[in-house]
Amino acid sequence: MTLTFTDVPMSPRLLAPDGTPTDxxxxxxxxxxxxxxxxxxxxxxxxxxxxxxxxxxxxxxxxxxxxxxxxxxxxxxxxxxxxxxxxxxxxxxxxxxxxxxxxxxxxxxxxxxxxxxxxxxxxxxxxxxxxxxxxxxxxxxxxxxxxxxxxxxxxxxxxxxxxxxxxxxxxxxxxxxxxxxxxxxxxxxxxxxxxxxxxxxxxxxxxxxxxxxxSAGTPAQSGSALCTVHVAGREPRVVEAPFGMPLHRLLPLDGMSAVLLGGYHGTWLPAVEAAQLTLDSADLGAGFLAALPADRCGPAETARVLRYLALQSAGQCGPCLNGLPRIAAAFATLATPGPQGGTRADVARWSGLVEGRGACHHPDGTVRLVRSALTTFAAELDAHANGFCTATDGTPLLPVPQES
Ligand SMILES: Cc1cc2nc3c(=O)[nH]c(=O)nc-3n(C[C@H](O)[C@H](O)[C@H](O)COP(=O)(O)O)c2cc1C
Ligand code: SF4
Missing domain, CATH: 3.40.50.11540 (NADH-ubiquinone oxidoreductase 51kDa subunit)
Structure with missing residues (x-):
């Protein structure tokens, strides 16, 4: 038996257009x-x-x-x-x-x-x-x-x-x-x-x-996806977008320094690079995008998230249990203006030591975030090493649950 299909074009597809729960x-x-x-x-x-x-x-x-x-x-x-x-x-x-x-x-x-x-x-x-x-x-x-x-x-x-x-x-x-x-x-x-x-x-x-x-999407990546979009000063929005949509249509990139794609196991990218990407060419993980304004500190955002991720280790695998807190603590040093000695090199080396060494992908996802932060925020990290921070607004962008 084959399936027969009714022809109902819809947009958005998954969420009721009026935003009310559907019985x-x-x-x-x-x-x-x-x-x-x-x-x-x-x-x-x-x-x-x-x-x-x-x-x-x-x-x-x-x-x-x-x-x-x-x-x-x-x-x-x-x-x-x-x-x-x-x-x-x-x-x-x-x-x-x-x-x-x-x-x-x-x-x-x-x-x-x-x-x-x-x-x-x-x-x-x-x-x-x-x-x-x-x-x-x-x-x-x-x-x-x-x-x-x-x-x-x-x-x-x-x-x-x-x-x-x-x-x-x-x-x-x-x-x-x-x-x-x-x-x-x-x-x-x-x-x-x-x-x-x-x-x-x-x-x-x-x-x-x-x-x-x-009929939505691209030949390589069909359909649409739900995305959570974080923009400073606004409540996070959930939008449904077809694959192929340019990222700059999903979140404003003017006045932004960087974009976090794919969530806390995701990747920081300079905003100018993100502006060239589409939904299907970016690695959005479970559909997560956040735009970091140019007056906020990327290393400080990363350090807060890393501390949270280190505390989430299930404590079963040595490299994850011991490595992630060390990386998070070292990154907190990088996020603070002042002398840093060899801390940046330590973070890079320890990242290599925990990668691929867990029962699950938690260490690998965390290392992905660390490496992208080291690259994307290299200039800011240099400024910190020289004792100053270019950020003027300390309001956190990314939500991190309170520690219990
Ligand atoms: C650390 C970690 C956390 C995850 N958390 C979720 C989650 O909250 N929700 C989810 O659907 N998948 C999560 N996943 C992915 C799931 O393991 C699984 O691949 C997914 O649910 C499969 O569904 P899909 O093929 O429809 O994406 C997580 C994976 C990892 C490594
Ligand atoms: S790698 Fe995964 S399973 Fe192992 S301690 Fe870390 S979080 Fe737990």
Whole structure:
């Protein structure tokens, strides 16, 4: 059996244009009811759409669906599906905004993903808004039961191995991913973990088809993505933008010195370089952009975030447990005007020592941020070494949770 698609062009696609939460009845009126088709047709549709994960790594969804379904066949175990709504990144808002405004798109996508891999158990993992989602679930009659899981508020809670461990009743701590969770996840069963935004796109692709999905974006990167945009002095905004959109249309770059792309595991870039990029050519991780005004201190922003990241280490791997606090402390020295001796070289060397040495990617992501800061803020770091700072406004730009 093949899927048939209705032709409904929409923009924005995922978030209701009026910005109000959508109940199930409005959801069905707006998008029509869901038809599942058979799993093979659904897989083909996902492959043709080019949908990639929106949780950070941009992995093609159909390849993950295929490998979970294959692992289930090979092991004879019924797979499990987990919707990842953790959004552990403190500066990101896009997943909680999606869950609040369009919960039924995510829940449709979760059911479709379960149908595609043959799962009979599904979980929706979130840090916030669990009771709201439970009442959204109460409005529906889904074939596969969904349990809402409340995650601890930590940067690492949404890492896939930490997530499946927590859903299985353990601690939300990452583990070495061998075998990967798609082979051994929740209850040691093949498990599909997908970001909630990825699932919401799936809900629309199943209705309107791959050609509709590809009508936004570029040939290499199809569709649209939710982005959290931070601009100094304003509340963070969540926008939906097609891949291919120039970054300067998403955030103002005049009067900015640098842009942070991809979140706290992301990359600082000079604003003039960011102005040349589009949404698909930039590495935006889970859709994060922040513009640093020229009168703020980039090293100081980085030092605050690094301290937070070092405290988020799950303390299981020596290089991460010992290395990240040393790097963060040294970077705090660099962020303060005054003599710095060999601290800059130490930070670069220690970064090389922790990279690739953790069970999860936390050290690697942290090192990415450090290296990009050393390059992008090289002139400011020179000024600090000479005893002065060019910044005149000390207001923090990037949010960092209070230490408990
Ligand atoms: C340190 C770390 C934190 C992560 N946090 C999240 C998160 O909060 N939400 C999320 O969807 N994915 C997060 N991920 C990515 C997940 O491990 C996983 O790749 C993702 O949920 C898969 O979904 P996708 O393919 O739909 O993007 C994180 C990864 C790492 C390394
Ligand atoms: S690398 Fe760090 S955060 Fe990741 S599991 Fe090891 S100690 Fe925990």
């Amino acid at each position: 199930f009845r409005t959801h069905e009126q707006r998008y029509g009811s869901l038809s599942y088709g058979d799993p093979t047709a659904l897989l083909r549709t996902v492959a043709e759409s080019g949908l990639t994960g929106r949780g950070g790594a941009a992995f093609p969804m159909y390849r993950k669906l295929l490998s979970v379904a294959e692992a289930a066949r090979r092991t004879g175990r019924t797979p499990v599906v987990v919707a990842n709504g953790a959004e552990g990144e403190p500066a990101s808002r896009k997943d909680r905004t999606l869950l609040r405004l369009s919960p039924h798109l995510v829940l449709d996508g979760l059911q479709l993903a379960a149908a595609a891999v043959g799962a009979e158990e599904a979980h929706l993992a979130v840090e916030d808004g669990a009771s709201y989602l439970e009442s959204a679930l109460g409005q529906r009659h889904d074939p596969v039961p969904v349990r809402v899981v409340r995650l601890p508020k930590r940067f690492l809670s949404g890492e896939s191995s930490a997530l499946v461990q927590y859903v299985s009743g353990g601690a939300a701590l990452p583990r070495y991913q061998n075998p990967p969770v798609r082979e051994r996840g929740v209850h040691r069963t093949p498990t599909l973990v997908q970001n909630v935004e990825t699932l919401a796109h799936l809900a629309l692709i199943a209705r309107y088809g791959p050609d509709w999905f590809r």
